[in-house]
Amino acid sequence: MSVCSVTGTYLRGLLGKVTFWLALNIILLGGLLGIDLSTLSKPNWWEDSASVATNLLTGGLVSFFFYWLVVYLPDKRKRRTIKDNLLKMYLRIKNDILLQVVFASINGGRSDLRADQDTIEELMTIKGFREAFSGGGEAHEGFYAFENQMSSDSPEFRKIILHLERLAKQIEFVLYNYTINDERIFGYFKRLELALLSLRRSNPGYVESDPLCEFIYEIFSGFNLIEGYRDFDVIEKMIADI
DSSP states (O other): OOOHHHHHHHHHHHOOOOOHHHHHHHHHHHHHHHHHHHHHHHHHHHHHHHHHHHHEEEEEEEEHHHHIIIHHHHHHHHHHHHHHHHHHHHHHHHHHHHHHHHHHHHTTTTTSSOOSSHHHHHHTTTHHHHHHSSSSTTTTTTTTTHHHHHOOOOOHHHHHHHHHHHHHHHHHHHHHSSSOOOOHHHHHHHHHHHHHHTTOOOSSSSSTTTTHHHHHHHHOOOTTTTTTSSSSSSHHHHHHHH
């Protein structure tokens, strides 16, 4: 991308910001009053022109104040409420999915897991989940115990699908009610929405459930085929960035 193109994009973004025009309004009004109150000699037309300009700039400040009070503050509160609610709902749904992962793993033969609060809180962390579900070479070990339970139409499978539908609805609501200006973040949530819509049509089966199991392992362990293991939940991070 050329320097001119980058500069043009930056200027368009700057001119589209209300704060830029507010700052410009304040600077012009301050400069106008400074000159008007100074002892500098002024041309004959100055008094009338300065009076008109002062009224216009003062009116601009009043307009900015009402915009801030009537539009900006309510919109900011709405955006904060939507963002906080999305994070809260995501963590709640993630916790509900994790419970089903633990139940399915226990039914799959794991005797080292418990569904008590302390264990769930530990498994909700990237480090805790990796330690509990990485490794193992037998069907009843590591993440395999859970994956094998997804090959049948178990209660855990159906509940996980239901929780993913809940998450898809949350993402859909945000995309249509929250303006995301960052194209990268918007693109991520749009891809996530489409992925969730696809996953909720998953069927149990040794091969059929692979996409579902891969998605669950990624959000809990931070694993990604391209980047490998990450020390954070990418969905939670993206919510924080919107």
